Amino acid sequence: MLLLAIFSCAHGPVAPPAPPAGPASTEPLPALDAPASPPLDTPPPSPDPADAARQWQRLAELCDGAGHRLAGSPGQRRAEQITAAWFDADGVSVRLEPVKVPTWIRGDASLQLSAPYAQSLPVLALGGSVATPAAGIEAPLVVIRDFAELGLAAKGKIVLYDVPMKPGVPAIDYYGDAVAYRGQGPSRAAEHGALAVLVRSVTTRSLGTIHTGGTWYAPELPKIPAAAVSTETAAMLARMATRGEVKLKLAMTPRFGPDSDAFNVVGEIRGSDLASEIVVVGAHLDSWDVGQGAHDDGAGVVHVVETMRAIAARGQPRRTIRGVLFANEENGLRGGRAYFAAHGHERHVAALETDLGGGSPRGWGVTATPEQRAWIEPMFTASRLWVREGGGGADISPLTDDGVLSVGLIPDDEHYFDYHHTWADTVDKVDPIALAEGTIAITELTWALANAEGAPPKGAPPSSP
Numbered sequence: 001m002l003l004l005a006i007f008s009c010a011h012g013p014v015a016p017p018a019p020p021a022g023p024a025s026t027e028p029l030p031a032l033d034a035p036a037s038p039p040l041d042t043p044p045p046s047p048d049p050a051d052a053a054r055q056w057q058r059l060a061e062l063c064d065g066a067g068h069r070l071a072g073s074p075g076q077r078r079a080e081q082i083t084a085a086w087f088d089a090d091g092v093s094v095r096l097e098p099v100k101v102p103t104w105i106r107g108d109a110s111l112q113l114s115a116p117y118a119q120s121l122p123v124l125a126l127g128g129s130v131a132t133p134a135a136g137i138e139a140p141l142v143v144i145r146d147f148a149e150l151g152l153a154a155k156g157k158i159v160l161y162d163v164p165m166k167p168g169v170p171a172i173d174y175y176g177d178a179v180a181y182r183g184q185g186p187s188r189a190a191e192h193g194a195l196a197v198l199v200r201s202v203t204t205r206s207l208g209t210i211h212t213g214g215t216w217y218a219p220e221l222p223k224i225p226a227a228a229v230s231t232e233t234a235a236m237l238a239r240m241a242t243r244g245e246v247k248l249k250l251a252m253t254p255r256f257g258p259d260s261d262a263f264n265v266v267g268e269i270r271g272s273d274l275a276s277e278i279v280v281v282g283a284h285l286d287s288w289d290v291g292q293g294a295h296d297d298g299a300g301v302v303h304v305v306e307t308m309r310a311i312a313a314r315g316q317p318r319r320t321i322r323g324v325l326f327a328n329e330e331n332g333l334r335g336g337r338a339y340f341a342a343h344g345h346e347r348h349v350a351a352l353e354t355d356l357g358g359g360s361p362r363g364w365g366v367t368a369t370p371e372q373r374a375w376i377e378p379m380f381t382a383s384r385l386w387v388r389e390g391g392g393g394a395d396i397s398p399l400t401d402d403g404v405l406s407v408g409l410i411p412d413d414e415h416y417f418d419y420h421h422t423w424a425d426t427v428d429k430v431d432p433i434a435l436a437e438g439t440i441a442i443t444e445l446t447w448a449l450a451n452a453e454g455a456p457p458k459g460a461p462p463s464s465p
């Protein structure tokens with residue numbers, strides 16, 4: 001079997017359908033159950049610039065104060081402390097729930113063009129890649145644009161998957177096709193005797209930026225080293241290969257250490273009369289080890305913390321709200337799985353995830369039964385964002401798979417994939433007002449979910465026959 005999971009950081013559990021044309025409905029608006037939702041004839045509130053600046057400063061404190069937050073790294077430890085202190089300072093009860101996370105250490109990487117002439121090329125190992133032999137791997141290049149081309153062409157070669165991401169908005173709709181080559185490419189090539197893999201960075205715009213991200217090996221196949229190159233390098237190598245033989249030498253030293261101790265950071269506001277019913281609002285605390293993980297998913301972390309802060313200031317909700325900062329989305333999904341193992345038996349009414357960056361909110365993706373959808377629909381209408389079927393987030397996917405109503409925020413992601421998983425994903429790329437708009441949208445939906453009458457039961461797992 002060669003069916004590999006892709007835990008992209010921008011991937012809900014359900015493939016997104018075509019983008020909607022506009023607001024979800026122009027029908028007369030049903031009455032709201034949620035007492036504190038805004039009146040429907042007023043525009044959504046704009047963020048107070050001073051409060052937006054304060055939220056952005058928190059993002060900067062996380063990004064600059066922790067360093068990168070790759071699972072198992074010292075930066076992840078620091079990030080747990082920073083965010084737990086925020087919850088505490090905001091009057092939100094906080095606890096750390098243990099998670100064993102993988103420990104992958106990048107090491108060094110170099111790529112040399114050795115024919116038709118000698119030159120160094122920029123390269124970045126894919127997360128989870130194995131190392132090359134110490135002397136490196138030197139071999140002819142073969143350019144592949146579709147898995148179907150692999151065949152005999154790959155044997156004894158370094159495979160370059162030169163598969164461009166298509167442009168479009170929401171960009172997340174165009175991510176999955178291209179990222180399949182990053183996630184599955186190494187094992188698919190190894191099956192045909194390739195020695196190593198290079199992947200064209202998954203982005204539509206580039207200034208020489210190289211995008212890392214997870215790759216997952218099929219256990220029954222040889223594990224071959226895998227690295228990303230920029231779109232520019234990929235395009236150049238592809239052009240050169242049409243003119244004659246191209247030879248490359250790849251040398252990399254990544255390695256796995258023993259699993260590390262990490263934590264899901266869980267802020268909780270206990271409900272009043274419906275306290276045994278839970279609403280989860282989540283983001284992932286880990287990042288890749290390049291850049292600052294500011295959009296991915298530092299912005300989501302700030303959304304969650306600030307939502308909890310706003311709700312704690314507003315008053316006690318009827319249901320219990322948990323703000324969960326998951327420990328390990330990027331290279332293992334261990335945070336989401338650990339949360340489900342510890343809490344899956346509890347009555348979860350809804351789970352919401354924000355993991356598409358800090359852009360201005362545009363819509364919601366929802367995975368729901370008809371009954372759940374009918375219940376949440378007035379709350380969506382109140383948010384004035386469009387809604388579409390399919391969505392949630394990787395960290396909450398174990399809950400989604402268990403039939404819990406799941407929602408993912410879809411912000412303006414036109415530039416999200418310019419920075420995603422690169423050295424350029426830094427806090428200066430996040431706009432304070434857009435970030436705070438996301439907090440408002442999530443706060444209002446979370447508050448409505450926590451207070452509306454008559455939550456429907458969870459559905460049958462979507463994957464069941």
Ligand SMILES: [Zn+2]
Nearest residue numbers: 009296297355
């Ligand atoms: Zn992410």
